[in-house]
Amino acid sequence: MKKILALLFVCLIALIVHQAHSSDEANPPKKMQWSFSGVTGKFDRQSIQRGFKVYKEVCSACHSVKRIAFRNLSEIGFNEDEIKSLASEYTVKDGPNDEGEMFDRPATPSDYIPGPYANEKAARASNNGAYPPDLSLITKARPDGENYVYSLLTGYTTPPSGFNLGENMYYNPYFIAGGDQLAMPPPLTTEGQVEYDDGTKSTIDAMAKDVTNFLQWTAEPEMEESKSLGIKVLIFLSIFTVLFYIAMKRIWKKVK
Numbered sequence: 001m002k003k004i005l006a007l008l009f010v011c012l013i014a015l016i017v018h019q020a021h022s023s024d025e026a027n028p029p030k031k032m033q034w035s036f037s038g039v040t041g042k043f044d045r046q047s048i049q050r051g052f053k054v055y056k057e058v059c060s061a062c063h064s065v066k067r068i069a070f071r072n073l074s075e076i077g078f079n080e081d082e083i084k085s086l087a088s089e090y091t092v093k094d095g096p097n098d099e100g101e102m103f104d105r106p107a108t109p110s111d112y113i114p115g116p117y118a119n120e121k122a123a124r125a126s127n128n129g130a131y132p133p134d135l136s137l138i139t140k141a142r143p144d145g146e147n148y149v150y151s152l153l154t155g156y157t158t159p160p161s162g163f164n165l166g167e168n169m170y171y172n173p174y175f176i177a178g179g180d181q182l183a184m185p186p187p188l189t190t191e192g193q194v195e196y197d198d199g200t201k202s203t204i205d206a207m208a209k210d211v212t213n214f215l216q217w218t219a220e221p222e223m224e225e226s227k228s229l230g231i232k233v234l235i236f237l238s239i240f241t242v243l244f245y246i247a248m249k250r251i252w253k254k255v256k
Helices: 002-024 045-057 070-076 080-088 120-125 145-154 204-219 223-255
Strands: 091-094 103-106
Touching: 045 070, 045 204, 070 080, 145 204
Parallel strands: none
Antiparallel strands: 091 103
8 A cells, every 4th residue: 555655646746747847848839831841842932032021121130141142032033133232231341451451341142141240249238148049040940940930929928927027038938948938029019010012911920921931941942952853753763663673573474
């Protein structure tokens, strides 16, 4: 009887510990349908273009996409003149010049899109010690990345009763790294926050989906080519397997 009671006590303690641990974990991301999912998935380039505008007008105030050059935007439908115009809105540091000094100049299509801060210390100083990560690979750096990014952007809410929210922190049950609270304020707050050039209604949900599409593209711009090549390889291997099987049957038929 004592052994049974001891075993029940251990199980109860384990259950309490598990529940306490689970309460600190982030909610699993919302499961969304994405055009790029699946073996034959493709990028929605109109959505990616809108997502770039959301990034440019909202997210770029704190986050960089340092792996993307302006010329790469041609892959999502921007033409040469549009890319030159976009690049001209930025300045980049270049040099040294003949006097050995660095200087600022307008960006060109071959330049990578500049980030908002000169270095990590400057970024932390501007964000109460928090370091806004580069977003180029964010959907690959987080589990279920595309759903995580979308869920985080749309997941800000009022903390539950009794939740100890830190100073200058915001409650988001999908944040996986900080106990449901993070220093980044809600980036998408009102409908129409970004005015889309194609007339699409920019609800918070739409902006979150579009910028997620953009960040999925920045993380894996070669995705469509990789999937296309993979399908071709599978077709080739299937045909080769059939031919090999037929040849094998004919060879062994003669042996018999």
